[in-house]
Amino acid sequence: MKKAIITVVGKDRVGIIARVCTYLSESGINILDISQTIVGGFFNMMMVVDVADAKTDFDGIANGLSEVGKSIDCVIRIQLEDIFDMMHRI
Amino acid sequence: MISRSEIWETNQMIEKENLDVRTITMGISLLDCMDSDLTVMCREIHDKIVRLAGKLVETGDEIGREYGIPVVNKRISVTPIGIIGSAACKTEDDFVTIAKVLDDVAKEVGVNFIGGFSAVVAKGMTKSDELLMRSIPKALSQTERVCSSVNVGSTKTGINMDAVRLMGEMICETAKLTKDADSIGCAKLVVFCNAPDDNPFMAGAFHGITEAEAVINVGVSGPGVVKKALESARGKDFEVLCETIKRTAFKITRVGQLVAKRASELLQVPFGIVDLSLAPTPAVGDSVAEILQEIGLEYPGAPGTTAALALLNDQVKKGGVMASSYVGGLSGAFIPVSEDQGMIDAVNAGCLTLEKLEAMTCVCSVGLDMIAIPGDTTPATISGIIADETAIGMINQKTTAVRLIPVVGKTVGEQAEFGGLLGYAPIMPVNRFSCEAFVARKGRIPAPIHSFKN
Numbered sequence: 001m002k003k004a005i006i007t008v009v010g011k012d013r014v015g016i017i018a019r020v021c022t023y024l025s026e027s028g029i030n031i032l033d034i035s036q037t038i039v040g041g042f043f044n045m046m047m048v049v050d051v052a053d054a055k056t057d058f059d060g061i062a063n064g065l066s067e068v069g070k071s072i073d074c075v076i077r078i079q080l081e082d083i084f085d086m087m088h089r090i
Numbered sequence: 091m092i093s094r095s096e097i098w099e100t101n102q103m104i105e106k107e108n109l110d111v112r113t114i115t116m117g118i119s120l121l122d123c124m125d126s127d128l129t130v131m132c133r134e135i136h137d138k139i140v141r142l143a144g145k146l147v148e149t150g151d152e153i154g155r156e157y158g159i160p161v162v163n164k165r166i167s168v169t170p171i172g173i174i175g176s177a178a179c180k181t182e183d184d185f186v187t188i189a190k191v192l193d194d195v196a197k198e199v200g201v202n203f204i205g206g207f208s209a210v211v212a213k214g215m216t217k218s219d220e221l222l223m224r225s226i227p228k229a230l231s232q233t234e235r236v237c238s239s240v241n242v243g244s245t246k247t248g249i250n251m252d253a254v255r256l257m258g259e260m261i262c263e264t265a266k267l268t269k270d271a272d273s274i275g276c277a278k279l280v281v282f283c284n285a286p287d288d289n290p291f292m293a294g295a296f297h298g299i300t301e302a303e304a305v306i307n308v309g310v311s312g313p314g315v316v317k318k319a320l321e322s323a324r325g326k327d328f329e330v331l332c333e334t335i336k337r338t339a340f341k342i343t344r345v346g347q348l349v350a351k352r353a354s355e356l357l358q359v360p361f362g363i364v365d366l367s368l369a370p371t372p373a374v375g376d377s378v379a380e381i382l383q384e385i386g387l388e389y390p391g392a393p394g395t396t397a398a399l400a401l402l403n404d405q406v407k408k409g410g411v412m413a414s415s416y417v418g419g420l421s422g423a424f425i426p427v428s429e430d431q432g433m434i435d436a437v438n439a440g441c442l443t444l445e446k447l448e449a450m451t452c453v454c455s456v457g458l459d460m461i462a463i464p465g466d467t468t469p470a471t472i473s474g475i476i477a478d479e480t481a482i483g484m485i486n487q488k489t490t491a492v493r494l495i496p497v498v499g500k501t502v503g504e505q506a507e508f509g510g511l512l513g514y515a516p517i518m519p520v521n522r523f524s525c526e527a528f529v530a531r532k533g534r535i536p537a538p539i540h541s542f543k544n
Contacts, residue, residue: 005097035094046094058156077101079158084092086344087100090412 002052003032003081006065010074012043020047020076023068028055043074048081104159107314108376109342111349112369113163114150115205115290116143116359117297117305120169128178132191135174139166139195142304142359147200149356153349161349163511165203166196167295167307172209176218182225189229189236196235203278205295207238210285213247213534223253226260230275231267237278237293241285243480245487248537249283254480255529257281258473262496265465269498272506276495277428277460281476283483283490288363289419294456294491305362306354307419310346311369312338313378316406320384331385332405339366339409347414365419366410367455368402370430372513378402378423379432390425390433390450391442399423400453420489422455428508428515429460437516444475444518452482457491462506462515465498472496474525477535485538 008020017036024031024047033048054061062078069076103109123134147164154161168174171188179185189207196204207229209219226238240257243249261276268275280294287298290307297305319338323330346364354361370378382390385398403422411417425447427433436442444461451457457479463472476492483490497506500517507514 005092007097007101033091037094044094046097048091059152062155077158080156081092082348083157083159083345084097084100086348087341088092088096 001050004049004051004078005081005084006047006049006076006078008043008045008069008074008076010043010069010072012038012041013072016043016072016074017045019068019072020065023064024049027061027064028053029061101158103312103315107312107318108373109312109315109345110160110162111154111308111346112311113165113290113309114146114161114349114353115165115167115295115307115309116146116357117167117288117301117307117362118142119297119301119303120174121299124174124177126177128184128187131178132188135188135191136195139168140199143199143201145357149353152356153352156352157349159345159349163202165201165205165290165292165295166199167290167297168192168204168206169297169299170206170208170210172211172216172219172222173299175222176216179218179221182221182228185222185225186228186232189225189233193233193236201235203235203237203292205237205239205292206297207236208240208296210241211250211253212241212244213250215250215253220256223256223260226279227263227267227275230264230278237295239280239282239285239294239296241282242476243283243484245284245484246537246541249477249480249484249535251477251529251534252532254476255473257476258469258529261472261494262469265496265498272500272508273465273495273497274508274512277493277508277512279493281492283480284488286419286489290365291367291369291420293493301362302360304359306350306357306359307362307365308346308350308353309365309367309369309419310342311367312342313368313370313381314375315342316368317375317377317380317384320381328401332401335402335405336409339406340413342366343410343413343417361416363416363418364414366406366414366417366421367419368406368423370424370426371511372429372431374431377430377432378425379430379436383432389436389439389441391436391446395446396449396453399425399450403454420455424456424459425450425454426460427518428462428506428513429511434514434516437518444520448478448482451479451490452486456489457483459491459493460495460512460515461493462495462497462517463520464501464517465496466501467496467520470524470526470529471520473529477529481535
């Protein structure tokens with residue numbers, strides 16, 4: 001398992017989760033956890049995913065997600081989970 | 091499980107507070123490239139650097155994308171060339187030839203600086219060391235990416251005053267040869283006391299002879315993150331202040347440790363150290379001076395500055411050492427003038443002087459860094475300043491350094507422009523009284539009494 005964190009931030013609209021999840025499903029990326037909230041009309045989602053069996057390399061996924069983000073007016077980032085673990089856990 | 095607020099905090103640091111990995115520096119030993127034939131040696135140096143560091147830039151960028159954090163600089167440091175060139179170099183020009191090879195190879199592998207055009211002469215100079223030192227002005231004026239450093243003293247050996255005198259002259263000469271670009275050559279030249287062998291930061295990086303074949307050292311930075319965290323500690327007592335700095339330094343250093351480990355794995359080069367320095371850039375919000383202001387000073391240079399800096403430096407270290415088992419290099423707060431907008435503002439406001447900066451160097455991680463002084467400053471005066479700074483390092487068992495830029499053709503009230511990461515600097519006044527007779531004395535200052543610990 002190779003865990004990564006996806007964050008999606010943007011103005012709320014219909015179909016954000018659907019678009020992101022479709023992309024992930026087509027790319028062979030398994031979703032382990034989703035947490036989502038809306039603050040002041042802004043959509044804010046965090047996903048924990050497993051990229052171990054992804055069909056493309058990490059760069060490819062990052063670029064793919066970034067493209068999906070542009071099409072739905074959101075900023076989508078993917079980062080390996082280690083950076084958060086290292087910073088916030090002893 | 092990582093919470094949303096923790097993810098938000100990390101990404102906020104990266105996006106809004108300029109948290110970045112300042113440099114991944116690959117140290118490469120050139121000892122096995124030594125040869126009595128200069129042409130053969132230059133070819134060996136070229137081939138070895140390309141073989142080991144050919145993928146350094148690409149790898150640094152890849153790591154940056156994986157973790158979503160900018161890896162700003164990818165650099166190389168090599169064994170001091172004063173040693174490497176000892177068999178082949180018979181003239182100053184021979185050393186300049188090596189500098190050009192280093193410059194070309196830096197361009198070929200895509201790193202923005204290569205350090206190690208250096209001599210370690212804390213006690214005495216070999217013929218080769220002296221030739222290298224005399225070649226520095228030409229080498230730095232004829233290359234773009236080569237950085238040079240000379241270690242002229244240490245707590246164990248005392249101060250080599252012959253080298254101090256020579257470096258005063260070489261700094262002035264370098265300034266003259268690069269006068270068309272505001273004497274920028276001097277921005278790539280550092281004079282050290284107690285220079286560390288594993289410093290990843292330029293211009294003083296070199297791969298010491300105590301080091302392995304090749305090693306990855308990483309420098310993290312994040313003055314903006316510390317400044318932001320301290321906003322929540324306004325008006326609170328010193329315990330809260332220190333606690334906040336330590337926590338932040340821990341988090342920043344952990345990122346450095348992660349990146350260093352990953353780079354070491356991908357490049358198959360052993361991990362050396364994480365340097366947990368707070369290194370400012372001219373960018374707004376990336377300033378050590380602003381941290382000092384947040385601690386409670388109107389400008390750096392005001393009374394209390396040395397105490398505030400001492401506190402900051404110490405807390406950064408305390409937070410950082412917990413985050414990585416191998417902390418090294420310079421590790422602390424850098425206080426360069428030209429690379430820190432807050433410091434420039436303090437000079438322009440008339441709050442920060444060279445003498446106060448000297449006091450600050452007693453408690454910060456390095457020394458008088460990136461300070462522009464009038465172009466007519468004499469070599470003896472520069473040597474005097476170097477001697478003072480070296481004495482501070484020698485007596486206090488710490489690294490100190492001098493990177494002064496006598497800007498030819500400019501004087502107090504004017505400004506030197508270096509561009510890029512090096513920024514710009516107001517020209518600062520220098521004490522005009524003479525130290526000629528002191529500097530003219532031959533020999534060395536003996537090691538201090540507390541060096542005898544055997």
